[in-house]
Amino acid sequence: MDYRISDKFKTMKPSAIREIFKSLGKPGAISFAAGNPSPESFPAEEMGKIASDIFANEPVTALQYGITEGYVPLRQLVTQRLARVYNINSPDDDTIIVTGGQQGIELTCKVMCNEGDVVICESPSFIGALNAFRSLGAKLKGVPLNEDGIDLALLEKALIENPNAKLLYLIPTFQNPAGTTSTLENRKAVYELARKYNVIIIEDNPYGDLRFSGENVPTYKSMDVDGRVVYCGSFSKVLSAGMRIGFVRANKELISKIVVAKQVEDVHTNVLFQMICARYITEYDLDAHIEKIRKLYAHKASLMISALEKYMPDCVKFTRPEGGIFLWCTLPESIALSDFVAKAVESNVFVVPGTAFTPDEDEVTYSFRLNYSMPSDEDIDKGVKILADIIKEMM
Secondary structure (H helix, E strand, O other), X not given: OOOOOOHHHHOOOOOHHHHHHOOXXXXXXXXXXXXXXXXXXXXXXXXXXXXXXXXXXXXHHHHOOOOOOOOHHHHHHHHHHHHHHHOOOOOOEEEEEEEOHHHXXXXXXXXXXXXXXXXXXXXXXXHHHHHHHHHOOOEXXXXXXXXXXXXXXXXXXXHHHOOOEEEEEEOOOOOOOOOOOOOHHHHHHHHHHXXXXXXXXXXXXXXXXXXXXXXXXXXXXXXXXXXXXXXXXXXXXXXXXXXXXXXEEEEHHHHHHHHHHHHHHOOOOOHHHHHHHHHHXXXXXXXXXXXXXXXXXXXXXXXXXXXXXXXXXXXXEEXXXXXXXXXXXXXXXXXXXXXXXXHHHHOOEEOEEHHHHOOOOOOOOOEEEEEOOOOOHHHHHHHHHHHHHHHHHHO
């Protein structure tokens, strides 16, 4: 059969991370490739009790169709928590529950962008968002990150050179894949550039609750005075990734269009899991639960950084995240990234090459992403040593 694939999807490639998962069946494999929260972070017992009670006392609500905007108690709880924790409280905004934070990103692009419009994003950036933009026919323009955040001079240059830019997609806190956090000064400057060149900011903040050191930095959305920021969040990293419960907070006019777009995609997000999420927030201490996760990731990040300091040659550079679940390593230019990744696979250690995260698929990179939330303490030390030995051998 000659399948006539659409022009949009002819050149689309599967997620490199999902493809790596297919190779993890070998005994003794050490994976630094996941983007998953630790299974230790799942409040499974509490959720089991909540689910049993829902099926005993509210089965119709859980099993019947729901409204597209989301389960009302959960929407209210999300709105209240965003105001309390992140100072996101504009009366001109509204909240919608979506199927994972990534759907909020995709729906915003679908509502805002015509085919051929430009989405400016950090380079590197989250592969799921990049592929969502590509699937909708948007053109990507990457702007490099530096220690403070996105490069301001190059961002303004990109805005000038791309007058049809509609969106600026940013992960300012514990960036995926880099693990870095933009400074307040950088965020203020970026916001002013977005106002000057009239682009919408998508602020993707799935890791914001996972700070284990340093000081909190205000979100773009908390600084938003003209409805310019679309805030995408998720419970994937603090309750359960498999529930696929995310949320979007944005201006009411924009939310009304996102509602229509979501009706076309999936009608509404899973009602049962929305109810479980809402009940967990009201019946248990979500903040205390998150604090346990922060301590767990602080321990694991410290182990990985210590192993990198101990084993890696000085020519290998790496970020030191203050939260989240990733850090970013950069090889010397004398080492080909593809060869390094292949040798790591031969040694049963898996990382994600930086090529998976580049908006420009032809961009040359010498970096790779490491995840510390999933591997055991023993595997963190063992796996980093194996990677370091490979690098030394290749040098």
